[in-house]
Amino acid sequence: MVGMTGRVTGTVGPGLVGEVIVRIRGGAEHFLAHPVHGTGRIPVGTVVTVVEYLPPRTVYVMAAYDN
Amino acid sequence: MAIGVVAGIVLAAIVALIGLFKLMWRVAEPNEALVISGSTHKTEGLGQGMGFRIVTGRGTLVLPGVQAVRKLSLDLNETQLSVDCVTHQGIPLRVKGVVIFKVGDDLVSIANAARRFLDQQKMMPERVHIVFAGHLRSIVGGLTVEDMIRDREKLTGQTRMACGTEMEKLGLIVDSLQIHEIEDPTGYIKNLAMPHAAAVQRDARIAQAEANRLATEAEQAAFARMAEATRDSEILQAGYQAERDKAAATARQAGPLSEAAARQEVVVQETRVAELEAHRREQQLQADVRKPADAAAYETRTRAEAERDARISAAQAKARETELAAAAEATRVTTAATADAQAVEARGIASAKATRATGEAEAAATQARGLAEAESAKARGLAEAEAIKARAAALAENQEAVVAQQLAENWPAIVEAGAGAFGNVEHMVLLNGAEGMSEMFAKALTMGGTGLGVARQLLASMGQAPAPGTPSPTTPPVNGRIPIHEE
Numbered sequence: 224m225v226g227m228t229g230r231v232t233g234t235v236g237p238g239l240v241g242e243v244i245v246r247i248r249g250g251a252e253h254f255l256a257h258p259v260h261g262t263g264r265i266p267v268g269t270v271v272t273v274v275e276y277l278p279p280r281t282v283y284v285m286a287a288y289d290n
Numbered sequence: 291m292a293i294g295v296v297a298g299i300v301l302a303a304i305v306a307l308i309g310l311f312k313l314m315w316r317v318a319e320p321n322e323a324l325v326i327s328g329s330t331h332k333t334e335g336l337g338q339g340m341g342f343r344i345v346t347g348r349g350t351l352v353l354p355g356v357q358a359v360r361k362l363s364l365d366l367n368e369t370q371l372s373v374d375c376v377t378h379q380g381i382p383l384r385v386k387g388v389v390i391f392k393v394g395d396d397l398v399s400i401a402n403a404a405r406r407f408l409d410q411q412k413m414m415p416e417r418v419h420i421v422f423a424g425h426l427r428s429i430v431g432g433l434t435v436e437d438m439i440r441d442r443e444k445l446t447g448q449t450r451m452a453c454g455t456e457m458e459k460l461g462l463i464v465d466s467l468q469i470h471e472i473e474d475p476t477g478y479i480k481n482l483a484m485p486h487a488a489a490v491q492r493d494a495r496i497a498q499a500e501a502n503r504l505a506t507e508a509e510q511a512a513f514a515r516m517a518e519a520t521r522d523s524e525i526l527q528a529g530y531q532a533e534r535d536k537a538a539a540t541a542r543q544a545g546p547l548s549e550a551a552a553r554q555e556v557v558v559q560e561t562r563v564a565e566l567e568a569h570r571r572e573q574q575l576q577a578d579v580r581k582p583a584d585a586a587a588y589e590t591r592t593r594a595e596a597e598r599d600a601r602i603s604a605a606q607a608k609a610r611e612t613e614l615a616a617a618a619e620a621t622r623v624t625t626a627a628t629a630d631a632q633a634v635e636a637r638g639i640a641s642a643k644a645t646r647a648t649g650e651a652e653a654a655a656t657q658a659r660g661l662a663e664a665e666s667a668k669a670r671g672l673a674e675a676e677a678i679k680a681r682a683a684a685l686a687e688n689q690e691a692v693v694a695q696q697l698a699e700n701w702p703a704i705v706e707a708g709a710g711a712f713g714n715v716e717h718m719v720l721l722n723g724a725e726g727m728s729e730m731f732a733k734a735l736t737m738g739g740t741g742l743g744v745a746r747q748l749l750a751s752m753g754q755a756p757a758p759g760t761p762s763p764t765t766p767p768v769n770g771r772i773p774i775h776e777e
Binding site for chain 1: 365394395396398399402446447450451454455458459462654
């Protein structure tokens with residue numbers, strides 16, 4: 224799970240519960256997402272990398288590409 | 291025989307093995323998870339203490355009687371939301387929506403869900419509804435109506451924040467949360483939209499009016515151009531028609547015109563011929579008529595002059611002759627008149643003498659005849675006077691007899707006058723019959739007798755003392771005779 228890339232479907236940011244969709248188990252599932260870094264929002268559509276996975280459905284993500 | 295039995299036993303054993311396998315082998319459908327409990331199991335990805343095995347998408351061997359197999363559906367579920375909320379501004383709303391959720395596909399979610407819902411899978415929507423209704427109330431309470439309408443991301447974000455962790459606990463994932471409608475009993479949303487709607491309506495009307503104006507302008511311009519084109523076309527058509535008519539008229543007249551021209555030539559030539567003819571004829575007349583006529587006229591004139599001179603001479607001679615004859619006649623007439631006058635004078639004198647003699651003779655005769663007549667009249671008058679005198683004397687001697695005679699003479703007139711009294715009576719009623727009638731007549735005639743009495747009385751009074759100034763009105767003839775009596 225950690226290291227997978229996903230796509231933001233609900234804005235991720237501090238104080239928000241975002242949503243990412245990740246290809247996993249032969250399908251696509253969405254997870255509740257929190258940002259790894261405390262600052263900055265990750266808008267919808269951004270490709271993110273899963274940095275941490277808290278079962279069952281919570282991930283910590285960061286933008287896959289710096290810009 | 292033994293082989294057959296052995297074969298049968300083997301076959302039965304195979305069949306029994308297959309049946310046993312069928313009993314022990316369980317396959318999970320794609321949309322379900324098998325939850326196997328009853329023995330320690332090792333399950334990948336899960337920590338210790340779970341106590342049951344989860345199988346998805348494949349078969350597994352289960353010991354009947356030792357292990358229990360339960361199925362957990364991974365299908366979608368839905369729950370209808372109908373929640374009465376109050377917004378941040380205190381406006382009551384009824385939010386209607388739908389939540390579509392399922393059991394998560396990872397083993398952790400399945401384990402959570404299995405522990406909570408394995409015997410209550412039918413009641414899952416109800417539980418979810420309760421959870422969502424509560425959360426939706428709190429979410430809507432933190433939002434304004436404008437936020438809910440305009441900022442759906444905020445609504446979904448808050449929903450995720452509120453429900454995500456709870457659903458994690460239940461092992462569920464929300465595939466979709468949709469708000470169908472927001473009922474607004476106070477009309478807030480409608481009123482909110484009204485200014486914009488009015489503005490939009492105004493803009494729409496303005497745009498419509500502008501568009502109408504432009505369309506009308508374009509239409510009118512088009513009509514004007516159409517009319518212009520029609521006018522031009524009609525003018526051109528009229529011009530062409532005129533040209534056509536002109537050409538047609540020219541064509542129609544070409545025949546008659548050429549004919550007329552030809553006839554004109556003919557007429558000109560004929561006129562020329564006629565002129566020449568007339569000239570020739572004039573010349574001929576000059577030669578044939580005028581010259582002889584002139585000659586004749588000259589002859590006639592000469593003759594007439596000669597005749598006139600002769601007549602003048604004759605008249606002069608005749609006048610002289612007449613003059614002389616008149617002088618002679620005058621002399622003759624004078625002489626005749628003188629003779630006639632003398633004859634008439636002589637004859638007159640003779641006639642006068644004769645007339646005087648005749649008149650004198652007639653006068654003498656008339657005088658003699660008058661004298662004779664006068665003598666006879668004198669004699670007759672004297673005789674009448676004598677008669678009157680004799681009667682007067684008789685009257686004086688015997689008045690009664692005279693009066694009686696006068697009455698007898700005039701009796702018929704007296705009776706007639708008496709009867710005249712009855713002439714004017716239309717109806718007379720006599721009460722004593724024929725006797726009365728005779729009595730009536732006797733009375734009327736007695737009046738005449740009374741007149742007789744009166745006359746007699748008058749005569750008597752005149753005889754005794756005659757009064758000359760009192761004439762009797764009843765007997766004027768007596769009165770008239772009195773002077774004669776006195777003479």
